[in-house]
Amino acid sequence: TGASNLYPTADLRARDAAHHFHPFTDTGALNREGVRVITSAEGVWLTDSDGNRYLDGMAGLWCCQVGHGRGEIVDAVEKQMRELDYYNTFFKTSHPPVIALSERLAQLSPPQFNRVFFTSSGSEANDTVFRMVRTYWDLMGKPEKKTIIGRWNGYHGSTLAGTSLGGMTGMHAQGDLPVPGVHHIPQPYWFGEGGEMSPDEFGLWAARELERAIDVLGEGKVAAFIAEPIQGAGGVIIPPDSYWPEVARICRDRDILLVADEVICGFGRLGSWFGSQHYGIEPDLMPIAKGLSSGYLPIGGVMIADRVAEAFIDKGGEFYHGYTYSGHPACCAAALANLDIMVRERLVERVADDIGPYLQQRWKALGDHPLVGEARMVGLVGALELVPAKGDRSRKFAPVGEVGTLCRDISFGNGLVMRAVRDSMIISPPLVLTHEEADELVARAARTLDETY
Ligand code: PLP
16 A cells, blocks of 8 residues: 555664653563554554554543544644743743633533643642642641542552552562552452442442542541543443442541542533543542643643632742643643534534533443453443353453453554453543444444454
């Protein structure tokens, strides 16, 4: 094909193997197998260096809400870079795009949020959270409140704070983490860990693990609880309905800050602007990234509720924290253009009322397949839980872990990008997915299950 002439795959693979050390990759294994090189993208479709096309069932890495190749975002970035390529937001300076984006986010988010601190990524957002919650309690005259509670199998990024707040034991083992002052409680993963309890009983139990942890650690020592509304990287763990209201009650009653990590669930993924709105909770801090710019340029941030922001403003002095690229003008321009598209095309409403229910119905029907123990989805994020036998929730689809990987490889062969997390196959497609593309996605996933079986 023309594409393979333009991009000779063997040459690209050799150069990648020689010089590129990949994130979250077994580089030795990759170099033996050869890397897949993606060369272009349009809408929900990716093209590789051999000219193969794939339906991007993961929206890049859970981020490309508006689909690929939107010239409007490119134009906005170009215009911004010609006008002001870069200036910082430290030391009492600002610029129009960061002001416009701050205002826009205050308008789009729940009423308690009127301010945002910018970062380049979700990991940096969670590093910001880490220092911000401890500094908040210092300012409030309660410097003993330092411990942050997260959840096993949660994901909050891969910097020191992100890895520590997250509950991925494999990540903890590399680098001797978590840092001191972080505690983890069980995840609300009914399918894998709910045992004989009903989902709602288990949801309440998992929420009350927070209260038990606070009792053990001491209420005066706990600063915050951090969690994703739905765990993404951990395997699209959808909590039972009983979970979040009880967690919110505990945070309120025990005077600890509630941090909803909206890096995946924000920006329409669950059919609301933020995942915490889907669950009816009112967090104090919301780390954001990914869908904020649909991944066109790197930008993240922390939405700060008035209660927290006002402590800094009224009692503060300087918060010694920031990144050279906090509020980068071009990234802000990309985010603004992305949000314009989302509002104009009513993408959030579309997930709630149209493509969300449409895909959910078809996805959940895959639950009838002999390989699938549970087919779950909220908004446009879902998982197929592969099982050794119907009704078996042991998560032992032998050999452990490999089935998911095999299934993913077959899925690539069928022209569909899904992600494998243990024995779950995951999708999180762009919010612009059409009905025809949704049918195609489900047909390809079904074919993959048949071939894996
Ligand atoms: N928080 C959550 C919930 C995430 O899913 C991720 C990334 O997947 C992060 C934080 C880290 O974001 P980044 O990869 O932009 O640093």
